[in-house]
Amino acid sequence: MSSEDVEIETHFVWQQRSDELDLRIKDHWSRNELLKSPEKFEEMIGNVCVVAQVDNKIIGLNSVIIRPMLRSDLNFAVLNFSTDSEHQNADTLRMMRETLWFGLSSWSKDNPDERLMGYAYSMQKPDALHQNTAVRENRDSLIGFTKTGHPILINWFEHARYR
Secondary structure, three states: OOHHHOOOEEEEOOOOOOHHHHHHHHHHHHHOOOOOOOOHHHHHHOOEEEEEEEOOEEEEEEEEEEEEEOEEEEEEEEEEEEEOHHHOOHHHHHHHHHHHHHHHHHHHHHOHHHOEEEEEEEOOOHHHHHOOOOEOOOOOEEEEEOOOOOEEEEEEOOOOOOO
8 A cells, every 4th residue: 555545644743742642653763763772762752743644653753953043043943854664755745844834833923032933954865956946836945055965945934033
């Protein structure tokens, strides 16, 4: 069964932890060999922002680290995506990114003192090197490149303002 044949749900779960959700996230990380050390679990779990699931099984998640970018007073959520191999496709990632954008944008608007301006990520897949547009349809904009030549993109929330 391909990922096109299943209904994928995405949920914004940042700062909404439960024991049941933690167990499902840990299962996803273990299945995908992403949890190198059990001690890292508590450190990493608080960064989970979005889960994608099929029949209550997590098949993908997005975690963020909030950090200053561009200027010391402008914070951005640096994204990290992980998906089960059978669900690594553009539709799953798009759904997760849209859920993240709406959830974090709303949180940012409700918490203006946190100065969360948007999100940033680096495209690591080889085909990303050939998408040479500076601004994408989803408003992601090129801001630079990693040392290995992968594009770094940023997306400003609509309400974001710099001083």
